[in-house]
Amino acid sequence: MNNIKNKWLVPCCVAGLVLLTVSSCKKYLNQAPENALTRDDFFKTEVDANAAIMGVYDALQGCADEFITWGEFRADLVSPLTNNDITYPYFQLFEHTRPASVWSQPYNLIARANTVIERVPEIPALDNRFTEEESKAIVGEALFLRSLAYFYLVRTFKEVPLVLQPPSNDAVNYLVPKATADSILNQVEADLAIAESSVPAAYGKPAETRGRVTKGAVNALQADVFLWRAKYEAAAAAAKKVIDNAGYTLVPGVDWFNIFSQKNATESIFEIQYDYQLSETNSLRGISGNFLMNPVLFGYFESEKDQLRGLNRTFREAGSRTYWKYTGLNTDNIERPTNDPNFILYRLPDLMLLRAEALVHLRAEDKAEAASLLNQVRERVGLSPYDFLDAAAPRELFIELILKERAMELAMEGKRWFDLVRVATNEEQPDLLISRVVAGRTVAERSQIRARIIDPRGWYLPIHRDELNRNPNLVQNPYYR
Numbered sequence: 001m002n003n004i005k006n007k008w009l010v011p012c013c014v015a016g017l018v019l020l021t022v023s024s025c026k027k028y029l030n031q032a033p034e035n036a037l038t039r040d041d042f043f044k045t046e047v048d049a050n051a052a053i054m055g056v057y058d059a060l061q062g063c064a065d066e067f068i069t070w071g072e073f074r075a076d077l078v079s080p081l082t083n084n085d086i087t088y089p090y091f092q093l094f095e096h097t098r099p100a101s102v103w104s105q106p107y108n109l110i111a112r113a114n115t116v117i118e119r120v121p122e123i124p125a126l127d128n129r130f131t132e133e134e135s136k137a138i139v140g141e142a143l144f145l146r147s148l149a150y151f152y153l154v155r156t157f158k159e160v161p162l163v164l165q166p167p168s169n170d171a172v173n174y175l176v177p178k179a180t181a182d183s184i185l186n187q188v189e190a191d192l193a194i195a196e197s198s199v200p201a202a203y204g205k206p207a208e209t210r211g212r213v214t215k216g217a218v219n220a221l222q223a224d225v226f227l228w229r230a231k232y233e234a235a236a237a238a239a240k241k242v243i244d245n246a247g248y249t250l251v252p253g254v255d256w257f258n259i260f261s262q263k264n265a266t267e268s269i270f271e272i273q274y275d276y277q278l279s280e281t282n283s284l285r286g287i288s289g290n291f292l293m294n295p296v297l298f299g300y301f302e303s304e305k306d307q308l309r310g311l312n313r314t315f316r317e318a319g320s321r322t323y324w325k326y327t328g329l330n331t332d333n334i335e336r337p338t339n340d341p342n343f344i345l346y347r348l349p350d351l352m353l354l355r356a357e358a359l360v361h362l363r364a365e366d367k368a369e370a371a372s373l374l375n376q377v378r379e380r381v382g383l384s385p386y387d388f389l390d391a392a393a394p395r396e397l398f399i400e401l402i403l404k405e406r407a408m409e410l411a412m413e414g415k416r417w418f419d420l421v422r423v424a425t426n427e428e429q430p431d432l433l434i435s436r437v438v439a440g441r442t443v444a445e446r447s448q449i450r451a452r453i454i455d456p457r458g459w460y461l462p463i464h465r466d467e468l469n470r471n472p473n474l475v476q477n478p479y480y481r
Contacts, residue, residue, distance in 0.1 A: 043119040046130035059109040064343040071414030076440030078291040092452040101464040106149040113146035115166035140198035141213040143191040177473040210264040211273040220346035232361040239355035253381040267348035274340035281339040284326040293321040308381040
């Protein structure tokens with residue numbers, strides 16, 4: 001079996017894919033490229049296939065800003081230092097010219113993945129050193145990465161164009177209308193089923209196993225997608241595959257901050273990898289520096305006396321409670337010297353809590369396991385278990401405690417807004433989201449914020465003006481018309 005080296009280990013290998021993707025990702029939805037001949041010449045060898053998939057990971061590196069912005073800053077765990085282009089999602093005031101509505105980076109990821117999906121299967125017939133099994137593994141990685149991009153887009157905009165063809169020739173139509181969320185997620189589920197059957201369980205090095213697509217990563221995304229769609233049996237089963245995977249173990253509580261400072265911990269399932277020595281940096285330090293920890297989250301840490309995830313771990317006191325996960329090098333108030341923290345997409349406690357949430361929607365006897373999973377996350381960091389949770393405990397209580405635990409465990413990891421939207425939608429309780437977001441705002445802001453999110457259609461972002469101008473088949477999302 002071929003051992004493909006990672007893009008972040010061999011930076012030169014993306015050069016080929018840079019030539020074969022769209023010349024500008026912003027043009028992907030409205031313009032066919034002019035480099036089909038380059039593409040035809042490129043996909044002939046094992047080396048070409050390896051370079052191509054590394055180019056898809058290169059595009060993934062460009063998505064971290066969008067992923068954290070879309071998943072975190074509208075919720076109740078952050079407070080802005082100033083009102084600027086980074087922090088305005090907190091204020092829930094969206095116009096179709098705001099940068100949060102720019103989707104070019106995820107669509108660049110989709111474009112590169114589509115090229116791999118179409119062209120890599122042709123290579124085994126041209127290069128006998130490259131097997132069908134290796135080809136399917138690479139295509140599986142690309143299917144996962146495309147699915148990941150679409151899952152973020154659906155959760156953020158609800159309906160977006162579903163583009164499954166690469167930018168290969170003039171016959172491809174990129175001026176496509178929006179597809180329904182269900183049709184996109186049906187495609188995601190189908191693609192992930194293929195990916196699960198073809199990608200490996202692990203690679204040779206931790207940075208590869210945690211930074212490339214594995215079966216565990218596929219199962220994690222499946223669990224997330226299924227839970228978003230209220231497919232509780234499927235979500236619980238997918239999450240269990242991750243939990244039962246011997247490749248993932250919880251980090252001891254005393255080492256909890258090392259998950260972020262040292263990268264690729266034993267509980268990490270999938271991280272976007274960065275290395276400043278390879279000129280791979282990101283904006284996570286700067287972005288998180290625009291926010292303080294919201295009093296809501298501080299209240300959770302204070303009431304629980306959570307010392308292993310609180311001060312000098314999730315946040316630090318430096319005149320104000322600033323976030324520390326991407327900024328800190330250690331728990332002694334020493335800052336990270338470089339702008340290359342990894343962005344963790346999935347880790348084991350996330351999946352344990354997702355399974356717990358799914359289980360409480362199933363049978364009464366499943367609540368015991370849900371309580372056990374929730375308590376394992378707590379006890380890992382020295383917090384007392386919820387001994388009062390049993391089969392008779394109401395689902396609403398479980399949901400409340402799971403959301404609280406996810407806040408303390410996963411703050412500033414791009415999860416909270418999606419958590420609130422998912423639970424409020426699946427429980428058919430829009431006030432669950434509205435009340436939490438409003439409670440996380442200042443008294444002066446609350447009435448205005450409530451008015452902006454009282455309609456669940458406003459939980460999704462508008463399509464950017466530039467995209468509407470480029471593509472006459474797009475229509476603005478209902479809330480913003």
